[in-house]
Amino acid sequence: MSIMELVAAAAQAPSSHNTQPWRWIASPDETRIELHADRRQALPVNDPRGRELVISCGAALFALRVAAAHAGTGTVVVPFPSADPDHLATVHLAGTPGDEGALYDALAARHTHHGPFARTSVPPMVLAALRAAAEAEGACLHVMDALQRDSVAGLVAEADRVLWCDRGWRRELARWFRIRRRGDGLPVSIAALVPTRFVVAHLDLGRRLGRADARLVEEAPAVVVLATHEDEPEDWLRAGQALERVLLVAHGAGLSAAFENQPCEASPAMRARLAAVLQGHVPQMVARLGPTAPARPTPRRPVRVSAGRGAPAPR
Numbered sequence: 001m002s003i004m005e006l007v008a009a010a011a012q013a014p015s016s017h018n019t020q021p022w023r024w025i026a027s028p029d030e031t032r033i034e035l036h037a038d039r040r041q042a043l044p045v046n047d048p049r050g051r052e053l054v055i056s057c058g059a060a061l062f063a064l065r066v067a068a069a070h071a072g073t074g075t076v077v078v079p080f081p082s083a084d085p086d087h088l089a090t091v092h093l094a095g096t097p098g099d100e101g102a103l104y105d106a107l108a109a110r111h112t113h114h115g116p117f118a119r120t121s122v123p124p125m126v127l128a129a130l131r132a133a134a135e136a137e138g139a140c141l142h143v144m145d146a147l148q149r150d151s152v153a154g155l156v157a158e159a160d161r162v163l164w165c166d167r168g169w170r171r172e173l174a175r176w177f178r179i180r181r182r183g184d185g186l187p188v189s190i191a192a193l194v195p196t197r198f199v200v201a202h203l204d205l206g207r208r209l210g211r212a213d214a215r216l217v218e219e220a221p222a223v224v225v226l227a228t229h230e231d232e233p234e235d236w237l238r239a240g241q242a243l244e245r246v247l248l249v250a251h252g253a254g255l256s257a258a259f260e261n262q263p264c265e266a267s268p269a270m271r272a273r274l275a276a277v278l279q280g281h282v283p284q285m286v287a288r289l290g291p292t293a294p295a296r297p298t299p300r301r302p303v304r305v306s307a308g309r310g311a312p313a314p315r
Contacts, residue, residue, distance in 0.1 A: 001071035003030045008303045009067035012107045013244055015056035016261075017043060017176040018298050020184050022057045025308040031093050034308060035061055037086040041184070045172040046163075046265055051236050055284060057088050058240015062100070062137070065241075066248070068093060069101030079237055088237055103248040110247055111297060113256040115216075117290025122222040126253045130289075133249040134226060139242035142278050144223040151277050152225070152263070152286065153217040157210035159262030159270055164206030174201035183301035217260055220288035225274070227281035239284040256292040261285055 003026045015021060021041035025034040035057060042053055065075045074095030081090045127143050134141035144152055163169050174197040178185035188196050199205075217223055226243055228235040247257055263274045264283055274283045 001067060001073070003033060003305055004303055006033070006064050006067045006071075007305050009104075009107055010060040010064035011300045011303060012110070012297075013056070013059035013063040014112055014247065015059070016047060016052040017173070018185055018187075019043065019053070019056065019176070020060075020301055021053045022060045023306070024304070025306045027308055033064070033091045033093070033305075034087060035064075035089045035091065036084075037088055039086065043172060043176075045166070045168045050233075051231075051284075052261070052265075054088060054233055054236035055240040055243065058237040058242075059244035059247075060240075061089055061091070061237070062241035062244035063107055064091060065098070066100040066103050066107060066244075069097035069099070070104035071101075072097055074098065079234055085233070088233075100245075103245070103252070106248040106251040108297070109294070110251040111256060111292075111295045113258040113288075113290070113292050113295075115258070116219065117221055117258070117288065117292065119219060120221050120291065122255065122289060126250075126255070127222065129249055129253065130224070130246050133245040134242045137242035137245055138228075138238045139284075140227045140229075140278075140281050141242075141246060142225045142227060142281070144225065144277075148277050149217060149223050152223055152260075152274070153214040155263040155270060155274055156217055156260050156286075157214040159266035160210035160213055161206035162266040162270070163262060164204045164209065167201075170204075171201050174198075180299045183299050187299055213260060213262070216258070216288060220258075221255075221290040222288070223260075224287055224289060225278060225283050226285040226287070227275075227278050227283050229281065231282045235282070236284065243285055250289060254291050255289050257287040257289055259285065259287050 007024050019041040021038045023036040023038040037053055037057055047053055068075050073093050074097045076092040078090045131141045176185040177188050177196050179190050180187045228239050264271050
């Protein structure tokens, strides 16, 4: 599998607002590929620290590992190998492939869900497998019980109100509604583009959406919070890889994820309140899980890989 094919597979990973905020640089001999943050795709209002940007890049990093393992190639990942904070990882294509390759078929088939789920339950064995998937990447997956779910639903509703009150946040969100041929962003039809952007930018929908989102959380088959022990860029990158592994394992069990990350985005204080529900772990992503039918994939930008200079393999 060529570098271009590996990167195309990595691009199937989810990202905040479908920004796809990653950039790849390959060595001339194609034995090494660097992952860099693409700040041109950043969300400075919604994600001022770049936390979700790095998580998105971590998801793409794990997807690349899956594709390489499927092709029979091992990967050695060196996180943050230079003084450049946007150089998130260097991947050396060498060694024995891991078990990630078994998840390859789910890369393109997985999709993010945006509506309600059928009222059903997720088997305990599946939830255990999802926890193990997160732990394999150094993260934690908390499955919310009934009391915790009520707390999360309340935080989601409150966070919606806080976010939608912010005109700058609404304008930023509006800019990321785009027609499909743009290849990124939140896809809408040509006819809906202008009215959607106008409504999002100018109307405070926080109370109405907050009530609706809280109901979705309350009625979901399962609600999970992906968390880490600390909250540094290395942890965000780790969380992104764990997220992608969890999503691919979930797809194999017939489940999709619908993200409810508002409590992690609205304010540090609200995120701390969510952390209290997790007994001290740092929340990174919140999701509802449930069964869905196949859906049209979200658009992706054309694959691009820059050429770089060679570097020695890790010792």
